[in-house]
Amino acid sequence: MGMILELEQIQKYYGNEGNITKALGGISFAVEEGEFLGIMGASGSGKTTLLNCISTIDTVSAGHIYMYGQQIGLPDAKPAQRIDITQMKAKELARFRRENLGFVFQDFNLLDTLTISENIALALAINKVPAGEVEGRVEEMCEKLNIGDILHKYPYQVSGGQKQRCACARALINHPKLLLADEPTGALDSHSARMLLSTMQRINEQLCATILMVTHDAFTASYASRILFLKDGAVFTELRKGDDERSTFFHKILNVLTMIGGGQSHVCETRV
Numbered sequence: 304m305g306m307i308l309e310l311e312q313i314q315k316y317y318g319n320e321g322n323i324t325k326a327l328g329g330i331s332f333a334v335e336e337g338e339f340l341g342i343m344g345a346s347g348s349g350k351t352t353l354l355n356c357i358s359t360i361d362t363v364s365a366g367h368i369y370m371y372g373q374q375i376g377l378p379d380a381k382p383a384q385r386i387d388i389t390q391m392k393a394k395e396l397a398r399f400r401r402e403n404l405g406f407v408f409q410d411f412n413l414l415d416t417l418t419i420s421e422n423i424a425l426a427l428a429i430n431k432v433p434a435g436e437v438e439g440r441v442e443e444m445c446e447k448l449n450i451g452d453i454l455h456k457y458p459y460q461v462s463g464g465q466k467q468r469c470a471c472a473r474a475l476i477n478h479p480k481l482l483l484a485d486e487p488t489g490a491l492d493s494h495s496a497r498m499l500l501s502t503m504q505r506i507n508e509q510l511c512a513t514i515l516m517v518t519h520d521a522f523t524a525s526y527a528s529r530i531l532f533l534k535d536g537a538v539f540t541e542l543r544k545g546d547d548e549r550s551t552f553f554h555k556i557l558n559v560l561t562m563i564g565g566g567q568s569h570v571c572e573t574r575v
Contacts, residue, residue, distance in 0.1 A: 306371055307480060307513050308334040308357070309385070313366035315352055315536075326352040328536040329366070336480075339507040339514045341527030343556070345564050348533040350517045351485060357515065358404055358483050359396050363389050370403070370480070401430060405474030405482045409489035411466045413458040413473075419465075420445075420454040423473045430477050444472045447510075448502055464495025468502055475506065482506070484516040488523045500526040521560060525553040534563045 315327040327349045334340055344350050355361035357368060369385040391399060413422050423441050432440070445451045448468045453461050458469070467487060474482055484503070488496035504526050506512045518524050526549070532539045540559060544552045 307336040341524040341530040344533035405479035407484040409486040
């Protein structure tokens with residue numbers, strides 16, 4: 304597996320002359336295909352701004368974001384060919400986002416008038432997948448996420464954890480090259496959070512999905528294989544899980560958060 308994403312001196316400023324706020328100040332890092340990367344930092348450190356720039360929801364003020372040719376579904380591209388998504392036009396961006404990115408948000412973003420199955424199928428319809436393939440693909444993905452038994456229920460009839468796994472299924476159904484998760488456990492109780500994180504870990508390991516996850520929560524972050532810590536719009540440090548047990552990694556994360564003054568865990572340490 305090779306590199307899938309590379310950020311080069313990303314800067315993001317808001318406001319106008321005389322009243323400019325620096326959200327990101329020259330961030331550079333690379334992500335390997337199949338990596339599970341956590342992004343942490345105190346409130347206002349630039350975590351969500353960074354994710355929004357990578358997802359093309361927001362535009363950078365300076366710098367470049369590259370994705371690599373063959374990894375993003377360009378069969379004629381060489382593996383080392385870099386595609387600069389900061390230079391794409393609006394129409395190209397829309398297609399890029401649709402074909403390469405999956406999103407999981409804190410508030411699920413499900414449509415209450417559609418069943419769980421229909422919510423997931425909507426992502427396939429947008430990508431013009433033939434109608435005859437839809438049902439089979441939805442059922443296959445839902446079995447992987449252990450929500451096959453709620454397909455005909457509506458979002459208001461299922462638990463928060465089931466809603467979030469439905470949101471994961473919808474994000475993954477088109478086999479995105481990058482899954483971008485913004486505080487995915489933020490609205491969940493500790494039991495549902497554990498189930499979702501175990502699911503995301505399994506998706507990462509078995510489907511080789513590349514995941515970028517923003518979180519303020521040390522327990523949630525301990526499921527990642529590497530964590531970037533942001534402070535004042537810059538990378539403060541990083542931690543790699545390596546051969547550590549998750550509980551050991553969790554305590555290392557807490558130590559860094561103590562240094563930079565951000566983060567917490569909604570799960571008691573003794574249960575990690």
